[in-house]
Amino acid sequence: DIQMTQSPSSLSASVGDGVTITCRASQSISSYLNWYQxxxxxxxxLLIYAASNLQSGVPSRFSGSGSGTDFTLTINCLQxxxxxxxxxxxxxxxxxxxxxxxxxxx
Amino acid sequence: xxQLQESGLGxxxxxxxxxxxxxxxxxxxSSVGCYxxxxxxxxxxxxxxxxxxxxxxTAYYNPSLKSRVTISxxxxxxxxSLKLTSVTAADTAVYYCARHMGSHYGRMALWGQGTxxxxxx
Numbered sequence: 001d002i003q004m005t006q007s008p009s010s011l012s013a014s015v016g017d018g019v020t021i022t023c024r025a026s027q028s029i030s031s032y033l034n035w036y037q038x039x040x041x042x043x044x045x046l047l048i049y050a051a052s053n054l055q056s057g058v059p060s061r062f063s064g065s066g067s068g069t070d071f072t073l074t075i076n077c078l079q080x081x082x083x084x085x086x087x088x089x090x091x092x093x094x095x096x097x098x099x100x101x102x103x104x105x106x
Numbered sequence: 107x108x109q110l111q112e113s114g115l116g117x118x119x120x121x122x123x124x125x126x127x128x129x130x131x132x133x134x135x136s137s138v139g140c141y142x143x144x145x146x147x148x149x150x151x152x153x154x155x156x157x158x159x160x161x162x163x164t165a166y167y168n169p170s171l172k173s174r175v176t177i178s179x180x181x182x183x184x185x186x187s188l189k190l191t192s193v194t195a196a197d198t199a200v201y202y203c204a205r206h207m208g209s210h211y212g213r214m215a216l217w218g219q220g221t222x223x224x225x226x227x
Contacts, residue, residue: 001169034213043202043217044153055215087153089213095168096211098153 002026002090006099013104017078021102023071023088032092035064035073038101039084047086048073078104108133110203110218118197118225124190128203128218135184136161141206142186143214144177146199154199158210159186166210193225 003026013019023033031051036044046055048064051071061076075082083106088099114126128142135142143158157167159177167175171190179186190197200222204214 036214043204043220044214045217046213046215049213049215089153091209091212094166094211095170096155098155100152 001095002029002093002097004088004090004097004099006086006088006102008102009100010103010105012106013078014106015078015080018074018076019078019104020075021073021086021088021104023066023073023099025069025071025090025092028068029090029092031067032090033064033066033071034089034091035062036087036089037082037084038087044087075104108205108216110205110216112201112203112218112221114221114223116222116224118193118223119227120194120225121192124188124193124197124201124223124225126188126201126203126221126223127185128187130184130186135179135186136181139208141166141210141212142179143204143206143210144188145202145204145214145217146197147202147220148196148199155211156188156190156201158206160210195225197223197225199223 005024033051035048038044052064085101085103109131118124141158144156159165165177174191176189200220202220203218205216206212
């Protein structure tokens with residue numbers, strides 16, 4: 001299985017800040033990397049697919065980049081509703097695997 | 107608007123079988139290119155993919171769970187189901203159904219709300 005490692009596991013930020021979350025794959029996954037946001041008690045929501053494509057309806061302050069083994073999710077100008085846990089997921093090979101999550105806290 | 111809804115018992119005794127069903131509404135489970143999956147989220151841990159199925163009945167499983175998992179589809183009811191045998195406390199989790207795009211391990215843009223299953227006597 002491909003291992004996905006996220007860093008940091010948590011971070012503190014304020015409304016209006018910019019934050020960057022990184023995700024590293026244990027082997028090259030080309031651009032088959034997706035990012036999800038999850039809030040307590042709610043199902044994950046797809047934000048970014050194929051490393052850099054914004055899912056329909058997702059605000060443009062979210063962006064993704066990277067290829068191969070190293071990827072980043074950037075949130076510009078944090079809004080109150082962005083405080084959540086973020087997960088990366090590889091869809092390069094089966095089984096699909098997730099990173100351990102990054103909790104963005106106030 | 108396509109929606110997914112999980113249903114099933116929320117409490118399962120250790121060694122027994124967990125059974126969940128996901129009902130697809132607002133669209134057809136037989137849509138070409140869509141795969142229907144199960145993912146779980148144990149408390150305090152990360153997300154784990156259990157497996158997925160195509161409307162034709164071809165199922166794919168996570169090797170870590172393959173010996174205990176069966177996923178099936180009923181196109182007449184627009185539903186797919188999960189059975190997990192010999193459960194232990196480690197199977198306690200929120201279970202989600204979701205739609206994969208493009209492949210059985212593709213991105214998941216549509217999820218059910220999730221259902222908590224507790225394995226306890």
